[in-house]
Amino acid sequence: MSDETKDLSRRGFIGAGGAALLGGMVFGALPLEGKDAAGPAAGALPKKWDETYDVVVVGTGFAGLAAAIEARLKGASVLVIEKMPVYGGNSIINGGDFAAAGNSFQKEAGVQDSPELMLKDMLKAGSNLNHPALARLVAERSNEALEWCRTYIGAKFTRLNFHGGHSVKRSVQTYNQSGSGLVNPLLDKATSLGVKVVLRTKMTRLVTGKEGRIVGLEVRTGYKWPDEASGTPSFIKARRAVVLAAGGFSQNVALRQIHDPRLTPKFESTNHPGATGEAILAACSAGAMDVQMDWIQLGPWTSPDEPGFGHGPQVCERIVGYGLMVDPANGKRFFKETGNRKERADAIIALGHPVIIVGDSYAIGKQVVPKVLGKAMEVGVVKKFSTLEALAAEYGVPVQPFLDQVARWNGFVEKNKDADFDCKLFPDSKPTVTAPFYAMRLWPRVHHTMGGLVVNAEAQVIGFDMKPVKGLYAAGEITGGVHGAVRLGSVAMSDCVVNGRIAGMNAGGEKAWS
């Protein structure tokens, strides 16, 4: 692959119409549709297998590539398939932060941490819906996984960051502040070990053999996303096991709405457009059990005025607690600005329309890196105003109620106590009085699907018969249970590498069925 492809960062790449478009397209052409579709009972063996590998991995993100490497190191022949025309899935557009308890950056900075503390943070964020053994596994092996990425894979990590919900600074970031800083070295390592990686190859069905064992999969090679009729059907035998690492379903509107009916096409997603979850459905059709699919995380920091993840979140998240968030319909605050992701997103959704966040020059100057602000203003997501009246006019906010609300907020800031919503105010928060003023519209986007396939601590997929589905492993966002109700920022990388490696080792170590 070219360096250009390798360095591709898709943050901001996703068009605004993506989610709505997919809702219709994907469900017009699901894996099991067509006259030959006959439900899971019909998953008969093909007349012949077109290709044979020991282990077949579905997905080219952190989890899939980590699994492929470990399976290969067990002596297995390994194929990795990717339905999109580019590899890396959401991993390659991720911010490159890896939570690792007790990592060397923490030690250098004098930060006290432990797997127990990370576990505690994960369980608190997850409302204790996390499968405890899975959460513990990620916390306990997070630093080992980080070190594996650094020393064996050769990924460069350069700084220690803080993420909301963590008790301490725990997240180590790639040199290029992007998941590509890990995806690319993983891909290099995998291919250097002899793993075969093919793009535009979509799994349409798992093939079940005797006693419910997964023996391979049906794919479409030369698949041109999102044309479900494209490509050529083909059967790939997996002699040892299949590993599913195909990500979540944030971009699948119809499936989202089954699990959380509020998440209509009004909600776009920060995810890459292929995050549509057909692999989860295909696995369930083959007997795998799903769990906690209704815990779908929205980012409250995205703006309808730019596509994808965008540049606004880095402004919004820095000024919460320094500026105020108001409902443009009445000019009033409606929730504490420093509430967590879920609380704020729920509050905005309940209003039913975008809200605005406002900061003055003091807040912006103190909290936002000039380059970030410049970019956000350049794309037009953050706007600057010489007066609060002009700001109100721009967003159609009733002027006097808005000015009254700012005055009320300023009173709270002076007393360092929000009497209305108990927003956390920082010691250096100041009243919003210094022109120019900045504002940005906010409307949540779907960011992560916590639910997915049930797995055990060996990364085996559990079926509706409550037993492992033979020959089937899974890791990463396609699984459920690690994060419970809410995934903390930067734990996705830890989860994917820890469990991807386990899945790969166990899949590679399976006894061949033929």
Next chain:
Amino acid sequence: MSDETKDLSRRGFIGAGGAALLGGMVFGALPLEGKDAAGPAAGALPKKWDETYDVVVVGTGFAGLAAAIEARLKGASVLVIEKMPVYGGNSIINGGDFAAAGNSFQKEAGVQDSPELMLKDMLKAGSNLNHPALARLVAERSNEALEWCRTYIGAKFTRLNFHGGHSVKRSVQTYNQSGSGLVNPLLDKATSLGVKVVLRTKMTRLVTGKEGRIVGLEVRTGYKWPDEASGTPSFIKARRAVVLAAGGFSQNVALRQIHDPRLTPKFESTNHPGATGEAILAACSAGAMDVQMDWIQLGPWTSPDEPGFGHGPQVCERIVGYGLMVDPANGKRFFKETGNRKERADAIIALGHPVIIVGDSYAIGKQVVPKVLGKAMEVGVVKKFSTLEALAAEYGVPVQPFLDQVARWNGFVEKNKDADFDCKLFPDSKPTVTAPFYAMRLWPRVHHTMGGLVVNAEAQVIGFDMKPVKGLYAAGEITGGVHGAVRLGSVAMSDCVVNGRIAGMNAGGEKAWS
């Protein structure tokens, strides 16, 4: 059946060890276990069918019997199977309250109501996770369903009740304050129409035919709950359709813990012991999609000092807001006493041990019917004390902190404003000062599973391919989506009768496949 059997009310019948016991037993012998088990792909047709009906209904609660009657009225031959040695499931131990918007009792009492208001209440309780079309269906047809029960089925309803979370008095109760007041007339009607009902017959598997159509089921006849090896395998052909109305999984500890890991064997259930959900799993193994299985409702009003639903809840629920709830470990309050079911249960679970609720003679005398109090004291769940010190000694509460807390609470009551937890205090609440004092220990029990099979408004079960599973219908607690995050009290009956009837009509109206 004998009148004795018919009048059986199983409220309070379930032994304390039931849940823990079931956890082990049920999952030692799941439907798909054994050397012939081969996952859903193996669901081949039997060599011969032992019996044939047009429609086979699984479950003898409100939903199953309503479905059987409507299917029979469509001209279908109908078999209803029940795995337990008694019919009625949870329906027969339910309190007999039926929420119906705009019912005649409301009109007589001058209560203004509408389906829109009932829908609003359901969506609010359900945190808008309800499938809107399903919730609307129940609200809009609730009164029609009630009238059908009264006029066509002949069930007697005699009083109008209020239930928490409803905007108005909306719940009409059976003459005997038990679900048996509806189950028995439904059963009489069904058998008089020629529906066959058999007990001790457990579905172990759905049988899938061509193109994924459900064509019948495998059962064990003469099944002796909970011995999974008991009974004789048998195949029943369903020429038109199968209707699943087998209830939820509150008593299935292993399955509960997959979806909400907090719900260990420490939590018993108010449900009948057979509420173990194998029918949900069997349906999913046959391609049906499940939804919102992690929304499991606990009643915060049950006591570890009596089994099942018990007598305590009727004391507890009447004195919240009049008396205080404390953590015996430190004598302090920990949550608002008038929080909703979920909030209170979550708060008690977070403490990790039973709490106590305390009321004085004023609160008890004003709020609790003497007969109810007498029964609760007779079984020992509510205890009486001449002093607060004696009460503290009984439950091992540190005395002085407890007395301080009661004094603090009394101060809030006097000001009619709880400064600690914002508990709703009623205009006639009075300080807890009048001996004798009463107390009861509280520990939540699993009460209802909101999640289940995905259905559409025609009661068709939806598969993982997002399309209806041909020949398969479902209604009642086995389904998910109607109630969203929280089911309101008394809407279970409305849901079961409305959707049971729809399932029966549509199943009975299917074209026979053979």
